[in-house]
Amino acid sequence: MKRIQYPPVYAGLYVLLLTAVSAVMTAQASDAAALAGTLFWALLYGAGFASGWRYNQDSSESRKNVTNVVAVLALLLFVGALFATGFDKAFLILAIGIQAARNFTLATRRDFYYSYVISLVLILYAASLSKEALFIVYIFVYVLAAVFTLMADHIDDTLARAQGGDREVLIRRMSLPVKGLGLAAAVTALSIFFYLLIPRPPSPHVQA
Numbered sequence: 001m002k003r004i005q006y007p008p009v010y011a012g013l014y015v016l017l018l019t020a021v022s023a024v025m026t027a028q029a030s031d032a033a034a035l036a037g038t039l040f041w042a043l044l045y046g047a048g049f050a051s052g053w054r055y056n057q058d059s060s061e062s063r064k065n066v067t068n069v070v071a072v073l074a075l076l077l078f079v080g081a082l083f084a085t086g087f088d089k090a091f092l093i094l095a096i097g098i099q100a101a102r103n104f105t106l107a108t109r110r111d112f113y114y115s116y117v118i119s120l121v122l123i124l125y126a127a128s129l130s131k132e133a134l135f136i137v138y139i140f141v142y143v144l145a146a147v148f149t150l151m152a153d154h155i156d157d158t159l160a161r162a163q164g165g166d167r168e169v170l171i172r173r174m175s176l177p178v179k180g181l182g183l184a185a186a187v188t189a190l191s192i193f194f195y196l197l198i199p200r201p202p203s204p205h206v207q208a
Contacts, residue, residue, distance in 0.1 A: 002108065002109050002157075002160045003056055003107050003108055003109075004056060004106075004107060004108065004109060004111075004112060004156055005156055005159045005160060006152055006153075006155050006156035006159055007053065008148075008152040008155075009112060009149065009152045009153055009156050010049045010052065010053055010106075011049075011152075012145060012148045012149030012152050012153075013049070013106075013112065013115055013116070013119075013149055014045060014046065014049050015141075015145040015148075015149075016116070016119045016142065016145040016146055016149050017045060017099065017115060017118070017119045017122075018038070018041065018042055018045055019119075019123070019138060019141045019142045019145055020118075020119040020120075020122035020123040020126070020142065021037075021038065021041045021045075021096055021122060022034070022038040022041075022138070023122070023123055023126035023127075023130070023135065023138040023142070024092055024096070024122050024125060024126045025037040025038050025041075026038075026126070026130070026132075026134070026135075026138070027125075027126045027129040027130045027135075028089065028092075028129065041096065041100065044070075044100050045099075045100060045103055047104075048070075048100055048101075048102075048103025048104045048106070049103050049106065051063050051066065051103070051104040051105075052103050052104055052105060052106035052107060055104065055105045055106075055107055056106075056107040059107075063104050063105055064104075064105055066104045067101045067102065067104045067105045068101075070097070070100055070101035070104065071097075071098060071101035073097065074093070074094060074096075074097025074098050074100065074101055075094070075097075077093050077094070077097055078090050078091075078093055078094035078097070081093045092122070092125065095118055095121065095122065096122070099115060099118050102114070102115070103115075109153070109156070109157070109160075112153060116149070119142075123138070123139075123142050126138065127139075
C-alpha cells in the first residue's frame with residue numbers, strides 16, 4: 001500500500017478527527033466534561049499524528065508497541081463504559097480510542113481512508129444527538145477540514161504517481177490546498193444566507 005508523502009494530509013486529518021470527536025463530546029456531556037474530553041483527545045491525537053509521520057519515515061518497532069498499548073487501553077475503557085453507560089457510548093469510546101492508537105503508526109493511504117470514515121461516523125452520530133444551534137459551527141469546520149484534507153490527499157496521490165523530473169517539478173510547485181477552503185467557505189456562507197433569508201412555506205402536514 002502506498003505511503004503518505006504529503007505532510008498536510010496529517011494536519012488536515014487531525015483537524016477533521018478532532019472536530020468530529022469534539023462534536024461527540026459536546027453532544028454527550030456537560031460543557032466542562034466536553035472541554036476536558038476534547039483537550040485530552042486533542043493532545044493524544046496530536047502526539048499520535050506526530051509519531052505517525054515519523055513512523056512513515058523510519059517504521060520504528062517502538063511506535064508499534066505504543067500503538068498496541070493505546071489499543072489495549074481503549075479496549076479496557078470500552079469494557080468499563082459498556083457496563084457503566086451502555087453499548088452506544090462504549091462503542092464511541094472504542095472507535096475514538098482505536099483511532100488514537102492507529103494514529104501512532106498511520107502511514108499509508110489505506111490508513112487515511114479508514115480514519116476519514118471514522119470521522120464521518122462520529123460526526124453523523126453527533127448530528128443525530130445534537131439539539132443545539134452550536135452544532136452548525138461543527139458542521140462548518142468539519143466541511144472545511146474535509147475539503148482541505150481531501151485536496152491534500154489528491155496532491156499526495158499525484159506525488160505518489162509522479163516519477164523522475166515530473167516529481168521534482170511537482171514538489172517545487174506544490175502548495176497548501178487553501179483555494180479549496182475559500183471555495184468551501186463561500187458555498188457554506190451562501191447556503192446559510194439563503195437558509196436564513198429566503199421564506200419557507202409551511203409544512204403540508206401530509207403525515208404519510
